[in-house]
Amino acid sequence: MGQGIGQLLVYAAVLIALSYPLGIWMAHVYTRERGDVVERAFLRLLGKDASGDQNWKQYGGSVVVFTIAFSVFLYGLLRLQGHLFLNPDHLPAVPWDVALNTTASFVTNTNWQYYAGEATMSYLSQIAGLAVQQFVSAGVGLAVVAAVIRGIARRGGGVGLGNFWRDLYRSIVYILLPLSIVLAVILISQGVPQTFHGHATATTLQGAHQTIARGPVAGMIAVKQLGTNGGGWYDSNSAVPFENPTGLSNFFELLAILLIPFAQLVMFGRMVLARRHAWVLYAVCFTIFALGVAIAFPAEQHGSQVLRNSGVNITHSASQVGGNMTDKETRFGIANTALWATATTDVSNGSVDGGHDALTPAGGAVPLVNMFLGEVEPGGVGSGLYGLFFYVLIAVFVAGLMVGRTPEWLGKKIEAREMKFAAVGALAVPTMVLVMTAAAIAAPAGLASVFNPGAHGFTETLYAYTSQANNNGSAFAGYAATNFSTTLGTVGLYFGRFFPLLAGLAIGGSLAAKRVVPASAGTFRTDGATFGILLLGVIALTAGLMILPALTLGPIVEGLMH
Amino acid sequence: MLRALLASVVAIVVSTVVLGFAYPALMTGIAQLTASHKANGSLIVRNGTVVGSSLAAQEFTSPRYFHERPSATTPPYNPAFTTFSNLGPTNPALAKLVKQNADAILKLEGPYNPGLTIHQIPVDAVVPSGSGIDPEISIAYADLQERRIAAVRHLPLATVQSLIEQHTVGRQLGFFGEAGVNVLNLNLALDSEQGG
Numbered sequence: 001m002g003q004g005i006g007q008l009l010v011y012a013a014v015l016i017a018l019s020y021p022l023g024i025w026m027a028h029v030y031t032r033e034r035g036d037v038v039e040r041a042f043l044r045l046l047g048k049d050a051s052g053d054q055n056w057k058q059y060g061g062s063v064v065v066f067t068i069a070f071s072v073f074l075y076g077l078l079r080l081q082g083h084l085f086l087n088p089d090h091l092p093a094v095p096w097d098v099a100l101n102t103t104a105s106f107v108t109n110t111n112w113q114y115y116a117g118e119a120t121m122s123y124l125s126q127i128a129g130l131a132v133q134q135f136v137s138a139g140v141g142l143a144v145v146a147a148v149i150r151g152i153a154r155r156g157g158g159v160g161l162g163n164f165w166r167d168l169y170r171s172i173v174y175i176l177l178p179l180s181i182v183l184a185v186i187l188i189s190q191g192v193p194q195t196f197h198g199h200a201t202a203t204t205l206q207g208a209h210q211t212i213a214r215g216p217v218a219g220m221i222a223v224k225q226l227g228t229n230g231g232g233w234y235d236s237n238s239a240v241p242f243e244n245p246t247g248l249s250n251f252f253e254l255l256a257i258l259l260i261p262f263a264q265l266v267m268f269g270r271m272v273l274a275r276r277h278a279w280v281l282y283a284v285c286f287t288i289f290a291l292g293v294a295i296a297f298p299a300e301q302h303g304s305q306v307l308r309n310s311g312v313n314i315t316h317s318a319s320q321v322g323g324n325m326t327d328k329e330t331r332f333g334i335a336n337t338a339l340w341a342t343a344t345t346d347v348s349n350g351s352v353d354g355g356h357d358a359l360t361p362a363g364g365a366v367p368l369v370n371m372f373l374g375e376v377e378p379g380g381v382g383s384g385l386y387g388l389f390f391y392v393l394i395a396v397f398v399a400g401l402m403v404g405r406t407p408e409w410l411g412k413k414i415e416a417r418e419m420k421f422a423a424v425g426a427l428a429v430p431t432m433v434l435v436m437t438a439a440a441i442a443a444p445a446g447l448a449s450v451f452n453p454g455a456h457g458f459t460e461t462l463y464a465y466t467s468q469a470n471n472n473g474s475a476f477a478g479y480a481a482t483n484f485s486t487t488l489g490t491v492g493l494y495f496g497r498f499f500p501l502l503a504g505l506a507i508g509g510s511l512a513a514k515r516v517v518p519a520s521a522g523t524f525r526t527d528g529a530t531f532g533i534l535l536l537g538v539i540a541l542t543a544g545l546m547i548l549p550a551l552t553l554g555p556i557v558e559g560l561m562h
Numbered sequence: 563m564l565r566a567l568l569a570s571v572v573a574i575v576v577s578t579v580v581l582g583f584a585y586p587a588l589m590t591g592i593a594q595l596t597a598s599h600k601a602n603g604s605l606i607v608r609n610g611t612v613v614g615s616s617l618a619a620q621e622f623t624s625p626r627y628f629h630e631r632p633s634a635t636t637p638p639y640n641p642a643f644t645t646f647s648n649l650g651p652t653n654p655a656l657a658k659l660v661k662q663n664a665d666a667i668l669k670l671e672g673p674y675n676p677g678l679t680i681h682q683i684p685v686d687a688v689v690p691s692g693s694g695i696d697p698e699i700s701i702a703y704a705d706l707q708e709r710r711i712a713a714v715r716h717l718p719l720a721t722v723q724s725l726i727e728q729h730t731v732g733r734q735l736g737f738f739g740e741a742g743v744n745v746l747n748l749n750l751a752l753d754s755e756q757g758g
Contacts, residue, residue, distance in 0.1 A: 007738065042576065046569040062566045069570040073578075119643045128582030135581045165569060172577075177585070184589050191600045191617060194586075194593035199642060200603050202612040204620040205627065205749055211642040212615050214603040219589040236644040239692030241617035242603070247739015303685070304651030310660045311680040312688050313702070319684075320700035321740050326656065326689040327646045330631070330698040331731070333740035337692075354692045355646030358656075456650035478648030558652055 004301075004335030008293060011251065011339065012286075015258055022259065023266020029174045030146040030167065031271060039169050046165050053160025056509025059147050060502050062164040063140055067107050067497075070136065075103040077129045078121075087122035088198030089213075094120060101486040101493070106130050108497035109137035109380065111224070111231030111350055111473035112489065114481035118213035118234045123196065130231060131220040135172050135180075138227025138381045142175065143167030144501055145264060145385045146271075151508025152389075152410055153272045159512045161505070175260070176227055183222035186252050191245035192218040217242060225256035228380035230350030230473040238340075238353040239329050250336055250353060254343060258289075261347045261378050264385045272410050276527035281388060284532050285346070285378035288539070292342035292366045292377075299362035300324045300334045305561075324363070327355025338363065341474075345370035348380025350473025357452065357460065357476040361559035364476070365551060368463055371470045372430060372547040373539055374500070380471070386425065386504025393422035393507070395531065395538040399524045408523055411516040418507050425503035429469050429496050430546045436465040436492055437550065440485065449485045451478025455561070459554035464489070469496035606750065614746050615641070618695040625670065625714045627749045628699070628707050631686055632663055635694035647690035656689075663688040667706075674709040682706065698742030701730060715756060725751050 035043070043050040049062060077084075078099040082092045094102065098114050105112040111134070117126065147161035188194050193214040200212040217233045221243050224231055238244040238253055262282065269278025301323040303314040316322040321333035328337045337354035344351055345367035356364060370377065376388040393409060397419055400407025407414040440446030440461050449464070450457040460476040464485070467474055469492035479485070525531065593601035604616045614620050618641040619630040633639045634647035649656040664680050667687060672678050684702035704726045712719045729748040732741050 010737070045576070046572050047565060049565040049569040061563065062569070065563060065566040066570040066573065069567060070574055073574050116643055116645070127586045128578055131586070132578055132582040136577055165573065168573070172581070177581075180585075181589070185592060188589070188593045188597055188601060191604050193603045194590050194601045195603070196590060197602060200605055200612060200615070202605070202614045202620075204614055205746075205753065206620075206622060206624060208621060210614060210618070210620055210639070212603055212605070212618055213642040216586045216590055218593065218601075219586045234644045234693070236646055236693040239646070240644050241693060241695065241697055242641070245604075245617055247734035247737075251734075251738045304656075306651060306653070306657045306660065307685060307689070310657065310664065310688070312660065312664055312683045312685050313681055314685045317702070319705060320686065320702035322685055324651065325686045325691075326649060326651070327634075327692045329692045329696050330686055330700055330742035331696075331739045336739060352692075355648060357646065357648040357650060360651045364651075451648055452650035452653050454652065456652060476648070477646050478650075558650075561652060 004297065004333070007335055008297070008339055011254060015255060015262060018255070019259055019262035020266055022263035024270060026175060026263055026267040027270035029170050030267070035166060039166065039173070042169055043165060050163060050165035052163065053158065054163055055159050056151070056161055056505040059161050059164050060505045063144065063501065064498065067140070070133070071103050071107050074107065074129050074133065075099055078102060078125055081122040081125045084122070084124050086124035086196070088196070091120065091122050094125070097483050097486040098481060101490050104490045104493040105468070105473065106133035106231060107137055108471050108493045109141055109227070109229060109348060110468060110471040110493055111229045112468050112475065112493070113231055113473070114486055116235035117232060123215050126220060126233060127216055131223060134220065134223045134227050134229040134231065135176055138176055138223070138229060139168045139171035141381050142171035144505060148386050148389065148504050148508035149268055149271045151512035152412070154512040155516055159509060161508055161512060176223060179226050180219070180222040183226060183252060183256055184218045187218040187221055187249055190249035192221060192249065193242055194218040214242065221253070222256070224351060225253045225349070226260060226381070228257070228261065228347050228349040230344065232351060236355070238351050239355070244353055247331055247336070250332055253351070254336070254340055257343045257349045257351070258347060260381045265378050268385060274410055274527065277410065280527055280532045281378065281392070284535050285376070285388070287536065288377040289342065289346050292346065292370055293339055296338040296342050296363045296366040297335055299360045300338045302360070304360050324358070324360055327358035329354060341367050342370065344474055345472060346375065346377040348375045348471045350467065352474050355477060356463070356474055357478045361555040364459065365555035367474060368459070368466060368555065369544070369547060369551070371466045371472045372433065373543045374426065374429060375470055375472060376539065386507070387500055389504065389507065390422045390426040390500070391535060391539050391542070393418060394426060394542065395535045396524070396526065398538060399531070399534060403524060405522055405524070408517055409526065411519065412511050412514045413517055418510055421503045421506045421510070425500045426542055428499045430543045432492060432495060433466050433469045434546065434550060436469065436488055437462045440465065440488060443484065445482060445484035448482050449480045451480065455554055455558040459558065462550055462554055465492055468492040471496050606746070608750070613750070616744060616747055617697055619697050620746060622745070622749065625710060627752070628704060628711060628745050630745050631696050631699055632688065632690045633694040634690040639695055641695050644693045644695060646692055649690070660688045671706060671710055674713050675706070697744050697746060698731060699745055701726070701741060701743060704743040704748070711752065715752065717755070721755070725755065
């Protein structure tokens with residue numbers, strides 16, 4: 001395990017070293033007054049909606065209208081792909097229920113996949129439909145975060161949060177696109193295909209016929225990782241050698257999962273002029289991330305009950321990795337797969353480099369809990385940093401009650417209105433997840449999707465709705481597509497996107513209008529270790545307590561049966 | 563709302579053109595100019611025919627070849643429809659599959675490895691890989707198969723061992739990922755060792 005731990009530490013060091021300068025750059029991108037020539041031309045082309053500051057309702061309105069309009073376009077594309085170009089393997093239209101769920105899944109930055117990409121989607125659907133959403137939905141998430149932060153930072157003079165279209169343009173052109181090009185080039189150098197040729201056919205050494213799916217894969221995989229999207233070209237996602245050929249490609253894809261999310265915290269500290277506070281949040285997020293890895297890695301290395309009882313050799317040695325290798329790849333082994341499972345659910349990414357359904361009870365509980373907490377460690381590019389802000393507000397509020405003062409955050413008074421939005425933002429999605437899981441377990445149509453028997457089958461169901469409602473997209477992939485599960489999931493996808501997003505914008509708008517209260521001796525400090533520990537406690541006591549009963553029915557029972 | 567809708571329509575068109583066509587076209591251009599072999603799927607050509615990809619496992623059942631890890635795809639080792647097995651850690655079906663695979667290995671390798679027991683079979687040899695087309699096996703699983711290959715092909719054991727070593731893919735830069743043996747490349751090397 002020593003070498004595995006070494007890989008984890010190097011990963012953490014590189015992540016911290018790169019997220020810092022990127023965060024500084026992002027703060028610059030969103031605070032610069034004058035846009036470039038192309039930006040100004042683009043905004044003029046978009047018309048009235050793209051000029052001037054928007055208040056939170058106008059900003060949210062643009063987001064909702066844009067998302068719904070793009071949903072219609074994408075759904076049409078998926079249904080018509082059989083008649084369109086860039087379809088060298090002559091794939092037919094995507095069935096209506098899968099197209100509906102996939103549309104919702106990609107416009108909400110989730111990338112839950114009820115289909116096998118290489119066997120379902122034409123090249124046109126992949127690159128001009130799905131991959132475009134991987135840029136745009138992530139750009140929307142970044143834009144909303146920038147707007148909320150502007151609201152928090154505003155020191156008098158109006159209630160504007162910026163302009164959605166301008167923020168969207170800058171998110172994509174100055175952050176997502178350049179990083180994607182760099183990552184795609186790295187992936188191409190490692191062997192990820194990037195071609196417009198259709199399937200290759202091979203005659204194997206034993207004379208059998210083998211069809212090899214390929215395509216313009218590298219470009220999509222780059223943005224899939226960077227934009228916390230997670231929807232792969234192939235069904236087995238980044239476990240497939242064509243998506244993730246080497247240990248090095250795995251390292252960079254992993255880095256891309258957490259890079260922008262952690263950089264957002266640095267950006268936040270600079271934009272609100274509270275760098276120490278931002279570093280406290282950074283430390284809290286990093287702690288939760290490290291705790292997850294510290295549970296998942298040893299659990300997977302220890303192996304599953306079935307494997308230990310079988311008598312085969314699962315001991316780590318110089319010639320094998322050992323442990324729970326079910327649905328894992330030889331070149332990644334245990335450490336890299338456990339790290340990936342944790343990172344991809346600390347944020348709303350959802351890509352995988354090994355099958356989560358086959359994880360041990362403890363190893364599978366880590367991604368499940370991560371998602372249920374709202375992926376606030378530190379929140380995806382798409383689902384945004386605002387998820388963490390809800391918890392910060394609750395923590396500030398609790399602290400205020402304890403010392404008997406009106407709670408303040410970054411110089412602004414926190415009152416009933418903000419607390420209502422924070423409570424909705426933090427609790428609506430977990431509540432929805434529990435209701436949907438209960439419905440899917442109670443209804444025979446829901447049980448039809450379950451693949452594994454016993455407690456594990458319950459975990460599959462809980463995981464499916466936790467993942468979709470939190471816009472993650474990773475899966476206990478045995479959970480199957482039916483009309484029932486795709487439709488219920490679609491509802492979860494849209495509500496899970498818009499509830500927290502609009503609550504976050506509302507808080508930004510509300511804080512923007514407030515006057516700054518000068519800090520005094522009685523102000524509760526939010527830039528020290530005390531606040532960090534309080535915040536950890538609040539996260540554990542709100543969503544953490546909500547999932548505990550469900551966790552008991554799933555992974556805990558399964559673990560005790562060992 | 564109408565203004566937002568108009569802006570949306572324009573933004574949809576522009577983003578689809580730039581991100582959906584220009585970006586992949588640019589990346590394809592770069593890939594084809596700098597690394598066309600990899601960009602087209604790392605295909606391996608022997609005597610004018612494509613025999614596979616070094617990034618995809620293929621089915622080996624003959625005792626003359628090193629065997630791959632189990633695959634959960636339909637048919638096995640299908641790079642046009644990858645899938646996990648999704649077998650949970652307490653699923654009896656997993657226990658059955660592991661036993662079945664271990665028994666098959668004992669039967670195949672036993673004659674060449676007297677005293678072979680299930681405790682010597684490495685775990686990756688009996689459980690499905692993530693992609694179903696994992697091109698590599700652990701060094702331990704390659705070592706387990708070397709005596710059979712040497713005997714069936716009438717090769718010195720040292721030759722087979724040296725070929726395994728040559729086709730072992732170490733950690734990248736000596737550090738990232740885990741080591742494994744590329745089965746297709748190894749089997750091709752075996753064939754050319756004997757075929758001349």
